[in-house]
Amino acid sequence: MIRGSPGSVTTQYYYHSSPLVLEGGETLPSLTIAYETYGKLNRDKNNAILICHALSGDAHVAGFHENDKKPGWWDSMVGPGKAFDTDRYYVICSNVIGGCQGSTGPSSINPVTDKAYGATFPVITIRDMVQAQKLLVDHLGIKQLYAVAGGSMGGMQALQWTVSFPDLMKKAIVIAATGSSTPQQIAFNEVGRKAITSDPEWNNGNYYHSKTDEAQGPVKGLALARMVGHITYLSDESMISKFGRSLQEKDRIGFDFSTDFAVESYLHHQGDTFTHRFDANSYLYITKAIDYFDLTDDGSLAKGLAGIHASFLVISVSSDWLYPPYQSQEIVSALTANDRKVRYSEIHSKFGHDGFLLESGQINYLISQFLSRTVVGDVMIRDFPTIEEGATTAVTARRLVNKEVNHLPVLSRSDRLVGIVTSWDIANAVAKNFLWLDEIMSKNVITTAPDEPIESAAKKMEEHSISALPVVDADQHLIGLITSDAISMLIGRGTG
Ligand SMILES: CC(=O)SCCNC(=O)CCNC(=O)[C@H](O)C(C)(C)COP(=O)(O)OP(=O)(O)OC[C@H]1O[C@@H](n2cnc3c(N)ncnc32)[C@H](O)[C@@H]1OP(=O)(O)O
Numbered sequence: 470m471i472r473g474s475p476g477s478v479t480t481q482y483y484y485h486s487s488p489l490v491l492e493g494g495e496t497l498p499s500l501t502i503a504y505e506t507y508g509k510l511n512r513d514k515n516n517a518i519l520i521c522h523a524l525s526g527d528a529h530v531a532g533f534h535e536n537d538k539k540p541g542w543w544d545s546m547v548g549p550g551k552a553f554d555t556d557r558y559y560v561i562c563s564n565v566i567g568g569c570q571g572s573t574g575p576s577s578i579n580p581v582t583d584k585a586y587g588a589t590f591p592v593i594t595i596r597d598m599v600q601a602q603k604l605l606v607d608h609l610g611i612k613q614l615y616a617v618a619g620g621s622m623g624g625m626q627a628l629q630w631t632v633s634f635p636d637l638m639k640k641a642i643v644i645a646a647t648g649s650s651t652p653q654q655i656a657f658n659e660v661g662r663k664a665i666t667s668d669p670e671w672n673n674g675n676y677y678h679s680k681t682d683e684a685q686g687p688v689k690g691l692a693l694a695r696m697v698g699h700i701t702y703l704s705d706e707s708m709i710s711k712f713g714r715s716l717q718e719k720d721r722i723g724f725d726f727s728t729d730f731a732v733e734s735y736l737h738h739q740g741d742t743f744t745h746r747f748d749a750n751s752y753l754y755i756t757k758a759i760d761y762f763d764l765t766d767d768g769s770l771a772k773g774l775a776g777i778h779a780s781f782l783v784i785s786v787s788s789d790w791l792y793p794p795y796q797s798q799e800i801v802s803a804l805t806a807n808d809r810k811v812r813y814s815e816i817h818s819k820f821g822h823d824g825f826l827l828e829s830g831q832i833n834y835l836i837s838q839f840l841s842r843t844v845v846g847d848v849m850i851r852d853f854p855t856i857e858e859g860a861t862t863a864v865t866a867r868r869l870v871n872k873e874v875n876h877l878p879v880l881s882r883s884d885r886l887v888g889i890v891t892s893w894d895i896a897n898a899v900a901k902n903f904l905w906l907d908e909i910m911s912k913n914v915i916t917t918a919p920d921e922p923i924e925s926a927a928k929k930m931e932e933h934s935i936s937a938l939p940v941v942d943a944d945q946h947l948i949g950l951i952t953s954d955a956i957s958m959l960i961g962r963g964t965g
């Protein structure tokens with residue numbers, strides 16, 4: 470498999486001039502959404518995949534901006550031949566509202582006051598982030614996404630998409646996430662927020678004075694928040710293997726409060742670099758959105774996910790103690806309780822929560838398997854002629870001719886599949902002078918189900934020398950038809 474980079478890419482901006490009413494009741498008068506796209510939208514506009522980013526991510530998921538040395542944050546996953554294969558899919562990633570990387574957030578100018586929102590920015594939720602992404606998807610003219618995907622807070626958005634817009638995607642990929650934030654997650658977020666708001670430079674969120682490249686505002690508080698956060702993204706094992714008890718530029722411990730250990734220096738570095746790329750107010754707003762995330766209904770996640778239609782891939786990371794595997798398993802149980810199709814994998818990794826960014830080998834494999842597996846339901850025809858049980862051969866023949874088809878599924882009064890008749894059966898009826906459909910139709914119909922992989926349906930047709938398979942649900946209700954011609958065309962053009 471050729472694995473490449475999507476190459477150079479530029480961020481685009483969608484300006485939505487109408488108001489967006491938020492879950493908390495307030496309204497954003499207008500909004501800008503920063504986004505990037507990779508690959509080509511196909512003619513049917515059915516190959517789009519929306520990737521949602523985590524807490525500190527942005528729209529730049531892959532490829533290179535001009536003069537950049539480092540690619541986007543999930544470049545290992547997005548590109549030609551990778552899981553999010555840009556030769557097949559049209560990948561979209563946008564910065565969340567509330568963020569600080571181009572989409573409207575607390576550092577944006579409030580059009581009403583002409584000043585930065587600061588802490589007057591309305592509190593937003595994961596649901597609001599998704600509503601804003603939906604505006605972008607509409608703007609791009611996409612009626613249905615092939616998939617939504619994300620890790621951590623990105624996984625929450627992917628899950629929220631399937632709840633807010635159950636029919637707008639076929640597949641959902643949720644990695645290292647949860648169905649509702651736990652007290653431990655809220656607790657760590659609150660420590661981070663307290664670090665920021667306790668910094669006198671926070672000044673009630675009002676610190677956007679000068680236009681300068683220097684980090685401004687509560688940089689000490691923000692760095693501290695990131696240091697705490699960053700510890701939760703690692704694991705005991707990865708910290709031991711990364712640093713052990715190594716000293717930082719010292720031969721022996723100092724018996725003072727200067728930096729002794731490499732891990733301390735590393736955290737200082739992570740905290741410091743963060744203040745150059747992230748806004749403290751956005752940190753407050755985004756962590757709040759994470760805290761409020763709760764898809765349970767009356768305490769039950771199964772109830773909360775009852776309306777979902779997408780098929781799911783849920784992935785957890787074995788050493789993730791911030792979003793531990795049991796929380797992914799709760800999502801899986803809730804989906805299973807609702808008879809949803811779901812695949813689950815716990816990847817083995819020492820990287821902790823950030824494993825979703827670092828374990829590109831395992832995650833590429835799981836996602837490409839999940840995305841490229843086309844099932845009968847993806848390609849079946851839903852609108853086709855049928856014939857009712859008890860018809861005459863003459864009526865049946867006329868319907869075959871008028872509708873220009875070679876197969877007619879035969880339905881009982883309660884719309885259950887009871888047989889299938891073909892043009893060959895009509896020839897047989899004429900030859901043998903049969904007058905009733907019942908005498909010529911095949912009663913032991915070979916069928917398929919919407920979740921059967923396309924390859925296995927094709928094999929069935931070949932084995933039985935038949936050219937069409939009715940698609941039925943668990944109650945034998947006819948819901949579709951798949952023909953060998955459709956499969957040949959599909960193989961000819963790929964799933965895109
Ligand atoms: C969707 C999203 O989540 S997008 C956001 C993802 N990006 C981030 O979170 C940005 C912060 N970075 C990270 O979290 C991590 O770098 C990851 C998860 C992206 C990648 O992890 P790794 O490749 O293992 O990088 P690692 O954690 O070792 O960090 C490397 C950095 O630490 C620095 N570092 C390593 N050891 C030390 C030390 N002892 N003292 C000071 N700095 C150190 C390196 O110089 C390097 O700095 P640089 O990033 O400025 O070049």
Ligand SMILES: N[C@@H](CCO)C(=O)O
Pocket residue numbers: 523524525526620621622702823
């Ligand atoms: N490193 C990731 C982890 C949060 O889930 C981030 O900063 O977004």
